Amino acid sequence: METLKRVLIALFLWPAALLAQDGSTSFTLNEAIEYAKINSYALRDSEFEIQKAKRLVKEALAIGLPQISGSASYNNYLEVPIQQIPGDFIPGGQPGDLIEVQFQPEQNMGFDVTANQLIFDGSYIVATKSVKVFLELSEKLKTKTEYEITNAIIQLYAQVLVSEENYNVLEESAENLRTTLDETKALNTEGFVSEQDVDQLELLVLSTENRVRQADRQKSISQNILLYTMGLPLETDLALTTPLEDIVDIAGEETLVGDFDFTEHIDYQLAENQLRTDELKMKNEQAAYMPSLSAFYSYQQNSQANEFNFFNDGVWFPTQLLGVRLNVPIFTSFGIKNAVAQAQINVEQSSMNVERVGRDIQVQVQQARDVYYQALDNYQTTEQNLELSRRINDKELIKYREGVSTSLDLAQAQRQFLDSQSNFIMSTYNLIDAKSNLLKALNRY
Known part of the structure; x- marks a missing residue:
């Protein structure tokens, strides 16, 4: 006023x-x-400081409110990793031999949404x-x-x-x-x-x-x-x-x-x-x-394929996770x-x-x-x-x-x-x- x-x-x-x-x-x-x-410059500067302090109050209060973040990823293996396994693990394989196999599809995509809530x-x-x-x-x-x-x-x-x-x-x-x-x-x-x-x-x-x-x-x-x-x-x-x-x-x-x-x-x-x-x-x-106590929830969707067809014929696998975290010094x-x-x-x-x-x-x-x-x-x-x-x-x-x-x-x-x-x-x-x-x-x- x-x-x-x-x-x-x-x-x-x-x-x-x-x-x-x-x-x-x-x-x-x-x-x-x-x-x-x-x-005056001095008073205008003081008013800026008050405005910053008000924003700082809101910033501090926001720490105790739900924090939601999301991410998405896409990976394309130009060279798929090769692993060696014993031959007797595969039907028809010879014991003592090492067979080279590729378990990882060439491409994968995923996204997740994570929510964190500070409890105490x-x-x-x-x-x-x-x-x-x-x-x-x-x-x-x-x-x-x-x-x-x-x-x-x-x-x-x-x-x-x-x-x-x-x-x-x-x-x-x-x-x-x-x-x-x-x-x-x-x-x-x-x-x-x-x-x-x-x-x-x-x-x-x-x-x-x-x-x-x-x-x-x-x-x-x-x-x-x-x-x-x-x-x-x-x-x-x-x-x-x-x-x-x-x-x-x-x-x-x-x-x-x-x-x-x-x-x-x-x-x-x-x-x-x-x-x-x-x-x-x-x-x-x-x-x-x-101690500090917080709760978290995570929802993920992941898909793997050898071709970029995630949004056509791709199969997506969901994952959900709910938990609490307690840190005790x-x-x-x-x-x-x-x-x-x-x-x-x-x-x-x-x-x-x-x-x-x-x-x-x-x-x-x-x-x-x-x-x-x-x-x-x-x-x-x-x-x-x-x-x-x-x-x-x-x-x-x-x-x-x-x-x-x-x-x-x-x-x-x-x-x-x-x-x-x-x-x-x-x-x-x-x-x-x-x-x-x-x-x-x-x-x-």
Whole structure:
């Protein structure tokens, strides 16, 4: 039902609802996540694994069902085997002589149908349980992949927005600086400012334009990674419609600090699944001590002739056979015993791993919470710093244009503002990244 829901969402989203007025493909964050869950290579591969696991279940069950096979054969003796018998075996023969005879007709044909039915085999019982556990493992691995894809899309979506915001801020700053440079050159021509002021501003413009080019390249790289992760062609003109501030509020505080049960975490469940798998493997080794019982039935038709006339004048002789087969292991030179002992060790290792994974999850959650709160503090601090540096820069620009400030003071204020802007944008991304990682650690996507 969940898969059908996602397919329907993808059908509605692509291409009609995703085509913006300008021809670009637009996605909200949730739309990008849902689209990736349908089209990402990792999720599609997980779905293939589930399909294979389902087939494996059916294959294992089929072993306990009737197995019917048939065969047909035709033999033509180009040279019929010759046998020698004592002469006194044949009337008129002389004792001591060897007479050559041919008992085998030149040609023979036959066919048979055989049916086998497994009645009891301990390994079969274990196998049917094991494949179901394997199917459950495949489904849980897909769930884990969905969590990882969701986490990746949130981070990449935010990274693209951060790259675009950084580019826009730098481009706007570069444009403002170019305007200020033109004004300064005019003032220099009139003799109101020195050549050094012009050089200082030109240096600042060149530096900012270089940062603009770097930001543009970073924006392209981030978008390509997002497109690839979503399963979209790299030439897609992508438009992201969820603003950064909305992504910052992707989950409420109550979601991040609420009670947490590590036994519900997907990694813990995978560890438990591995433990059940190893327990079944041990039972399978133990089943080797048990006998196996099967029944069989065979029906044959055979005909022999010196000419190929089986379907005309040939005489066919039927044979039917019904029986049971019991296999009982008696002595294996302790091979089974050692196999069971190895399987027992694997069970103990997996049991220890379940405990370790539980503790690891608790540690990861605590670390993710600490990183989140640190990122939140840094976000709030850089937000305040940005507002202060903006006011300082605006005042310094006014003072410069009024002739009461130098180009060095303006350049310093401009660099301080750009650094504050970059720090704030990066802290915004770090907060989103930390919150997304915390949600992943909490298993709450």
